Amino acid sequence: MTIETSNLHIRQFSKHEHLARAGDPQRVVYKVQEGWACRYSVIPDGRRQITAIFLPGDFCEPQWLLAGKAQLPIIAITPMTVTEIPLENIYGQPGKGVQDLLGAMLEAFNRQTDWIVSLGRKSAKARVRDFLLELHRRLKVSGHVSAHRCTIPLTQQDMADVLGLTAVHLNRVLMDLRKSGAISLRGKTLSLGHNEHVQTGPATSGAPHMSIQPAREPMLA
Amino acid sequence: MTIETSNLHIRQFSKHEHLARAGDPQRVVYKVQEGWACRYSVIPDGRRQITAIFLPGDFCEPQWLLAGKAQLPIIAITPMTVTEIPLENIYGQPGKGVQDLLGAMLEAFNRQTDWIVSLGRKSAKARVRDFLLELHRRLKVSGHVSAHRCTIPLTQQDMADVLGLTAVHLNRVLMDLRKSGAISLRGKTLSLGHNEHVQTGPATSGAPHMSIQPAREPMLA
DNA sequence: CGTTTAATTGAAAACCGTCAAAGTGCGTGG
DNA sequence: CCACGCACTTTGACGGTTTTCAATTAAACG
Numbered sequence: 001m002t003i004e005t006s007n008l009h010i011r012q013f014s015k016h017e018h019l020a021r022a023g024d025p026q027r028v029v030y031k032v033q034e035g036w037a038c039r040y041s042v043i044p045d046g047r048r049q050i051t052a053i054f055l056p057g058d059f060c061e062p063q064w065l066l067a068g069k070a071q072l073p074i075i076a077i078t079p080m081t082v083t084e085i086p087l088e089n090i091y092g093q094p095g096k097g098v099q100d101l102l103g104a105m106l107e108a109f110n111r112q113t114d115w116i117v118s119l120g121r122k123s124a125k126a127r128v129r130d131f132l133l134e135l136h137r138r139l140k141v142s143g144h145v146s147a148h149r150c151t152i153p154l155t156q157q158d159m160a161d162v163l164g165l166t167a168v169h170l171n172r173v174l175m176d177l178r179k180s181g182a183i184s185l186r187g188k189t190l191s192l193g194h195n196e197h198v199q200t201g202p203a204t205s206g207a208p209h210m211s212i213q214p215a216r217e218p219m220l221a
Numbered sequence: 222m223t224i225e226t227s228n229l230h231i232r233q234f235s236k237h238e239h240l241a242r243a244g245d246p247q248r249v250v251y252k253v254q255e256g257w258a259c260r261y262s263v264i265p266d267g268r269r270q271i272t273a274i275f276l277p278g279d280f281c282e283p284q285w286l287l288a289g290k291a292q293l294p295i296i297a298i299t300p301m302t303v304t305e306i307p308l309e310n311i312y313g314q315p316g317k318g319v320q321d322l323l324g325a326m327l328e329a330f331n332r333q334t335d336w337i338v339s340l341g342r343k344s345a346k347a348r349v350r351d352f353l354l355e356l357h358r359r360l361k362v363s364g365h366v367s368a369h370r371c372t373i374p375l376t377q378q379d380m381a382d383v384l385g386l387t388a389v390h391l392n393r394v395l396m397d398l399r400k401s402g403a404i405s406l407r408g409k410t411l412s413l414g415h416n417e418h419v420q421t422g423p424a425t426s427g428a429p430h431m432s433i434q435p436a437r438e439p440m441l442a
Numbered sequence: 443c444g445t446t447t448a449a450t451t452g453a454a455a456a457c458c459g460t461c462a463a464a465g466t467g468c469g470t471g472g
Numbered sequence: 473c474c475a476c477g478c479a480c481t482t483t484g485a486c487g488g489t490t491t492t493c494a495a496t497t498a499a500a501c502g
Contacts, residue, residue: 039334041334041338041425043338043342043343047342048342049337049338049341049342051334051337051338052334063327063330066323066324066326066327067327071331071334071425072334072425102287102323103287105287105326105330106284106287106288108330109284109326109329109330109333110292112330112333112334112337113260113262113272113273113292113293113333115337116270116272116333116336116337116340117262117264117270117272119337119340119341119385120270120340120382120384120385121264121268121269121270121385122264123489124489124490155447155448155449156448156449156450157448161341163341164340164341164342165490165491166490166491166492167448167449168449168450168451168490168491168492168493169489169490169491171449171450171451172450172451172490174449175450187499204262204292204293344457345457345458376479376480376481377480377481377482378480386458386459387458387459387460388480388481389458389459389460389461389481389482389483390457390458390459392481392482392483393458393482393483396482408467
């Protein structure tokens with residue numbers, strides 16, 4: 001359902017509804033207002049790998065501007081509210097709109113690079129810890145978090161599919177982290193002990209407020 | 222060393238020389254003419270994860286156009302010849318140059334998504350097989366390959382660092398693949414049995430000749 | 443409340459890493 | 473030309489991590 005509100009198309013998705021399916025032509029990009037979504041692929045044996053998580057404030061997905069279609073399906077993890085950003089209107093004026101999207105694409109790119117490092121070289125425990133800390137960090141930006149506590153609407157199967165683990169093993173790691181103190185996820189509530197903001201790893205995603213840094217002149221000025 | 226040849230800056234790198242270091246401002250993007258390079262990160266315990274491989278014909282790295290700097294180091298795997306593409310000259314005219322770079326960035330993005338799936342959900346054997354097949358496929362584009370044979374200048378440690386494995390285990394998988402027939406890497410020579418061109422997996426990287434598919438009008442027309 | 447979905451636990455096996463050593467190839471210098 | 477050094481590959485034995493299969497408990501939802 002689409003509603004026009006002062007030049008802003010608002011749209012809702014219900015839990016487990018697809019925002020896009022593989023190959024769908026996309027003439028809009030979504031900006032998430034409320035709720036979580038993810039991009040995933042399913043391999044032949046039926047297992048799933050989640051390859052991106054979309055939180056409030058995120059664009060979904062910037063690269064649709066370039067590709068004109070969704071390569072992979074996006075599904076809502078919770079009920080969602082999004083605004084639609086039409087791509088047609090953006091071509092003519094290569095200004096702030098395009099710049100924002102390309103900057104967001106760069107962020108997403110760097111986040112993927114970090115996940116390759118995580119999946120390739122970190123233990124299950126470190127992956128889980130870093131993932132939860134990253135979620136907490138990203139949620140801060142949109143104010144969905146108090147100092148040491150936030151809500152994670154993912155099931156353990158969802159997290160396992162992000163982290164390249166089985167749900168059973170993820171569960172064991174979560175228990176382990178609880179006993180180790182510091183990080184505990186009970187139900188949907190994530191609690192961080194103190195001193196959990198320390199640098200745990202992202203090499204590229206960098207500072208919370210990363211933006212485009214042109215070599216000389218701003219691109220597309 | 223930089224040589225001017227009809228408006229084309231040619232540059233050489235020797236084996237193991239860095240094309241860029243973490244944080245380096247970049248006012249150019251390279252186009253690889255000869256040789257291989259890779260992007261990597263090193264985690265605190267000293268282990269390395271390679272997050273991109275650059276082959277002849279590839280841009281290294283398109284996202285420098287947006288970021289204006291290298292987030293991660295790039296190192297030459299073999300001696301290399303590259304041409305420099307200055308970014309300043311490209312800003313003014315948002316034409317083919319920018320479009321090529323953004324298209325290449327999209328390809329790199331999709332390739333990273335595929336590697337997340339591979340690292341997260343495939344066995345070591347499938348990862349190695351798919352990686353070697355992908356290299357063969359990519360080398361075809363630049364004609365560095367005969368039908369069922371090509372040269373892979375990577376050491377087994379390099380490949381292990383791409384695939385998130387130890388060099389010892391990678392070696393065992395390679396032996397296993399040789400005995401299983403079909404795929405064998407001996408020295409630097411990769412030989413494919415017949416019928417190894419079948420679809421093994423990439424969900425997003427798509428057809429060899431992927432290009433930007435605008436939703437309506439070409440972006441930056 | 444009953445039904446469904448998600449979380450938790452246990453035991454066994456498969457997969458992959460670690461450590462240590464030996465073998466191979468290749469270029470450099472004597 | 474040969475000997476040496478060096479980097480890379482290969483092998484074995486062992487241990488740890490993660491998966492698999494199966495069952496049970498707890499929580500969420502009508």
